[in-house]
Amino acid sequence: MTESGCWSVAGVDLHVDLDAAGGRRAALEHGLRDAIRTGRLLSRARLPSTRRLAAELGLSRGTVQAAYDQLTAEGYLTARRGAGTVVAAPLAGTGRAPAPEGRGPAAPAHDLRPGNPDVSTFPVAAWLRAVRRSLGSAAPETYGYGDPRGRIELRTALTEYLGRTRGVVAHPGRIVITSGYVQALALLARLVAERGGRTVAMEDPGLGFHREVVRRRGLEVVPLPVDGRGARCAELGAADAAVVTPAHQYPTGVPLHPARRRELTEWAGARGALVVEDDYDGEFRYDRQPIGALQGTAPAQVAYLGTVSKSLAPALRLAWMVLPEELVDPVVDLKLHADHHTETLGQLALAEMITGHAYDRHIRAARMRYRRRRDQLVARLGAAGRVQGIAAGLHALVMLPEGGPVEADLHARAAAAGLALGWLDDHWQAPHATAPDRRQGLVVGYGTPRERDWPAALDALADLLDGAG
Missing domain, CATH: 1.10.10.10 (Winged helix-like DNA-binding domain superfamily/Winged helix DNA-binding domain)
Structure with a gap:
């Protein structure tokens, strides 16, 4: 041959x-x-x-x-x-391998699952301009292996942006760029475990996937109960770290009360524990100016985590950590041996968008769009449900009446209507069967639908709740 x-x-x-x-x-x-x-x-x-x-x-x-x-x-x-x-496309009975799968299961007719922005509004033109500008002047070495901390251009841009918009005390040397929030959380969990930590307190209710990320690093996750004032920090006990969403708790939508913010940082200082601040949607506050980041009050105890997954698109896989000084070197070493460094070209484009203020303009436009959707949701469900939490973010918790229906009663009806939702029962650390008196609710992602699809999705949600009494 x-x-x-x-x-x-x-x-x-x-x-x-x-x-x-x-x-x-x-x-x-x-x-x-x-x-x-x-x-x-x-x-x-x-x-x-x-x-x-x-x-x-x-x-x-x-x-x-x-x-x-x-x-x-x-x-x-x-x-x-x-x-x-x-x-050609395969014919039935030919024995040929099937065509590659497309996007998986058919998309629901009305997608109100939480956790996503309206990706149809991704600022394509602004992103392309940022790519052209950043790569047009990039040196050849830009396309080689990079710093595990991330590009200095993005870390410098984030220092100014986070200080200006979120009250974060930052410095380029204390910022590490990661491939999404999950990688950042996994790196910090591994660091806690390598330093002898055993338990991490995580908000209950919260996102089960994030709890699993921590567990897979060999740590025990203990529930940190949440009420109308946010996480009950008095119950942190002997945990070695705590993961919290102070600006807009997920999924209840409540902010962490100022007294509890102080309690949390005092606990961390006294125990030498780490607080991981998940600021997943901190830019999106609608009834007032956004609450400043917890990190700004205790930069030596708090690792601040942010991402573009809600502000731009999850596909970019860009997030950042602002770390206490003592954690920078060990986290950088873990990052180096995890994936060497996060991809470079997206970092440069994002840095260009931030420094040129295209990112600010996109955030302002998105804030107006999501505020309008939340206002419409509250107005429409006034008689059918109760929207809990502050006017912020891309999701809302709609509580079901104490006399019923319960979530299980709505599952089949929602599926039949082609309506995809988040369910509060899925967010508790313990299964619902162990707490039959637990309140029931729907986690509604009003940020997910495309603009043209939002009215029909809202109609379908209202019909579901009206039909269930």
Whole structure:
């Protein structure tokens, strides 16, 4: 088997075995047919032109054309003038590998699940301008391996932005860029475990996935109860760290009361414990100026975590930690051995958006849009449910009446209406069966739908609650 007889690089890399019995045309047909059947060539994959493939494989163009014609006749390929030759969609009963999966299960008709912004409003034009400006002047070494702390351009931009908008006491040397909030939380949990810590207090109710991230680093998660004044910090006890959402507790939507903020930082200082501040949607406060970050009052005890997953889009995978001075070096070492560094090009674009104030403009526009949606939600559900929490963020907790219905009564009705929601019962650390008197509620992500889809989604939610009495 010769190397030139097995590979084509005519536009795409294509491996075929031309040494099979029956002649070179038959070998080409067999090789392509086998590649399609086994899924090595997927549906809609474009093949090289007959001229280029013939030149690459040392065949006549007529031989390649005859092979393409035969496979087209058998339904393996399709050819259209001006569009080239591509692998056809699989036919039932052909034994061919299925076409690659698309986006998974069908999307719900009305998506009100929490945790997402309206990604259809991603500022594409502003992002492209930022990419062009940042990469237009980038040095060649920009495209090599980088600093595990992150690009200095972004860390410098965040120092100014976080101090100005969130009251964070920051310095570029104390900021570490991560590939999303989950990586930041995982790194800090691992650090706590490596330093001998055993338990982390996490708000109850809270996000179960985040609890699992901490558990997988070998730590025990203990519940930190939440009431109308936020986390009950008097119950922190002997935990080695605490993870909290002070500005807008998830999912109840309440802020941490000033007295409890002081109690939390005093507890951390006395025990030498770490407070992890999850400021996941701190920019989005609608009834007043956003509450300043807890970190600004105790930078030596608090690790501040922020992200663009709610402000721009989860796909960017960009987040940041502002760390107490003593934690910077050990966290950087963990980051280095986790993934070396977070991707560079997105960091540069985000830094350009922040310094050019395009990021501020996007936040202001998003704040107005989400405030309007929340106001409409409160007005529409005034008789059907009670919206809990402050006017902030991208979600609201809609409490169900104490006399019913309960969440289980609504599951099937919501599914039948094509309505996807968050359920409060999924956020407790202990299953509902162990606390039958626990309040019931819906966690409604009003930030998720596209603007054009929001009115119909709100109608579907109101109909669900009205129909359940």
